Amino acid sequence: MISKTLISALMGAALLSAHAAAAEITLQFGHPANEKNIWHQAAEHFKTQVEKDSGGRIKVQLYPSEQLGNEMDIINSIQLGTADMTLAGESLQNWAPKAAMLAVPYAFRDSEHLRKAVEGKVGEEIKAQITERTNLVPIAWFERGSRQLTTNRPITTPEELKGLRLRVPNVPLFVDTWQTMGARPTPMALGEVFTALQQNVIEGQENPLSLIESSSLYEVQKYVNRTDHVRSWIYVVIGKKQLDGMPDDLRAVVLNAASEMQTFESGLFEKDQQRLEASLKERGMEFIDVDAEAFANKARPAVLEALTSEQRALFDAIQNL
Numbered sequence: 604m605i606s607k608t609l610i611s612a613l614m615g616a617a618l619l620s621a622h623a624a625a626a627e628i629t630l631q632f633g634h635p636a637n638e639k640n641i642w643h644q645a646a647e648h649f650k651t652q653v654e655k656d657s658g659g660r661i662k663v664q665l666y667p668s669e670q671l672g673n674e675m676d677i678i679n680s681i682q683l684g685t686a687d688m689t690l691a692g693e694s695l696q697n698w699a700p701k702a703a704m705l706a707v708p709y710a711f712r713d714s715e716h717l718r719k720a721v722e723g724k725v726g727e728e729i730k731a732q733i734t735e736r737t738n739l740v741p742i743a744w745f746e747r748g749s750r751q752l753t754t755n756r757p758i759t760t761p762e763e764l765k766g767l768r769l770r771v772p773n774v775p776l777f778v779d780t781w782q783t784m785g786a787r788p789t790p791m792a793l794g795e796v797f798t799a800l801q802q803n804v805i806e807g808q809e810n811p812l813s814l815i816e817s818s819s820l821y822e823v824q825k826y827v828n829r830t831d832h833v834r835s836w837i838y839v840v841i842g843k844k845q846l847d848g849m850p851d852d853l854r855a856v857v858l859n860a861a862s863e864m865q866t867f868e869s870g871l872f873e874k875d876q877q878r879l880e881a882s883l884k885e886r887g888m889e890f891i892d893v894d895a896e897a898f899a900n901k902a903r904p905a906v907l908e909a910l911t912s913e914q915r916a917l918f919d920a921i922q923n924l
Contacts, residue, residue: 629662632688633671643667645868652860681842692837699732708780709899711834720921741838742861748811750833753824757891761901770808776909783905812879821886828891
């Protein structure tokens with residue numbers, strides 16, 4: 604026969620177990636990168652850190668390769684409360700216009716200039732508007748690889764772009780910028796680019812080194828012209844409701860792990876850019892230095908024309924850093 608003391612102890616343990624289960628938080632973190640990408644490696648680092656530092660009170664479930672949908676799908680899911688975290692870039696400008704600065708041509712001179720903006724007053728303004736208008740809180744940021752121009756003839760000045768049939772994404776600012784610089788930009792889906800280059804429908808394209816490699820464009824393009832025309836970054840965001848709903852100690856765990864994730868990814872990023880350049884050179888591509896100042900000056904009128912007064916104020920602030 605079970606004693607009353609034992610029954611009481613068992614009931615107490617059951618209640619404690621129930622409370623522990625109720626207190627456990629699960630964060631669903633979906634993103635577009637595949638499992639080999641450094642963004643996913645950074646997400647894994649975040650998961651390990653959060654679960655360790657929370658003593659298992661927080662579980663992080665990772666969903667790479669758009670398993671929860673594309674960027675816009677996951678943003679909407681977070682706002683609805685059916686997902687919790689993702690990576691989000693300039694698409695946030697659909698709600699917060701200041702987020703357009705995440706991918707404006709020739710806004711930044713180099714990586715240090717970009718970092719100074721993101722981690723300073725400009726970045727605080729952008730993050731504040733994102734949080735206010737999307738209910739997503741940026742808790743870390745990753746630099747993205749610069750977009751570079753690839754061609755089958757070297758390009759060193761804007762004048763050499765004249766008449767170049769160039770694929771661009773369907774982004775009006777990109778189309779206007781390349782047109783202003785003298786090229787003949789053609790919006791086209793990324794999946795069509797290889798064949799279009801192979802058949803000489805277009806003569807060049809522009810993308811970060813990671814996409815040049817993953818799309819095997821080295822098979823149909825000879826030169827990587829170091830235009831660095833778009834230096835950009837992406838945020839790791841979490842739902843404001845989800846973050847605010849955590850106990851103070853667990854919120855601190857998440858924010859600390861996010862900071863460590865950012866540092867971890869930054870170290871991977873530098874090594875990955877070096878690896879990508881070496882890989883493309885091994886596959887026969889030649890890297891060409893360009894007159895970056897001439898390109899920036901030529902592009903400037905189209906960039907300024909496209910910006911709203913609010914965005915222009917941020918752009919000017921960035922230039923003065």
